[in-house]
Amino acid sequence: MRYSRQRNIIKDIVFSTNSHPNADWVYHEAKNFIPSISLGTVYRNLKQLSKMGIIKTIYDGSVARFDWNTHPHNHLKCIECGRITDIEIEKTNNFAEKVLDDYSFDVHDIEVTFIGTCLEHKNNK
Amino acid sequence: MRYSRQRNIIKDIVFSTNSHPNADWVYHEAKNFIPSISLGTVYRNLKQLSKMGIIKTIYDGSVARFDWNTHPHNHLKCIECGRITDIEIEKTNNFAEKVLDDYSFDVHDIEVTFIGTCLEHKNNK
DNA sequence: GTATATGCAAACAATTTGCACGCCT
């Protein structure tokens, strides 16, 4: 993969936040650095970075979001604000064994999303 | 909610399969019963049935799929064939308690998707 | 120099919506 300034900036933007941004947000941020950058370029590079395992694509309903954290971890999603927060669940791994035993299914990855209400929005009710 | 033949048929179709169909598949099935039915009607009714808790919407990447099983259960998704299979994980529930304690997050629902390779596709390699 | 990356715009896929008409209640 050849160097490109736009890809480098896109990567830096994703690495700069914990907010699991979508392509459009990354695009607007990238414009601060390269005003002429196009949305197509952003999509192409996010996909490419994801394919190379440098970032990770997570799906939030029907929109793709991007996460610099490629290590196994899970997410809390607030139905009030839509915010997605990282969460560590130790020992998610013994699930994989159990699933292999019970279903003969080779688990490569587990996506867990907890859907509910975050502290802030519980209090604001 | 007023009765409609199209909604009734759409509901029956979703209830007739374990394959987690998308809107388009439901549309083509529904045409067998009401040839003049429109895709818009299918989308409207799937959404409505989902909102009323009669069926459940699950997201598979960027496409919505529909599940008659509204009880808490999880899914295996094969990266080879894309098939989504139901899976029972007993005691997923103590996650909810733990998350409440550690993150002050009220868990309403947990979506777990195991991504990997199913038996059939392990053998075919 | 050659292949990969870009910007732009058009194409796409999934889904939603406005409108005039039809059918439950």
Added chain:
DNA sequence: AGGCGTGCAAATTGTTTGCATATAC
């Protein structure tokens, strides 16, 4: 009769792609 539901087509949204040009190496 009144209003919700429908079919149709156009509109929207998120994403991908073809093409000519620009840039990395």
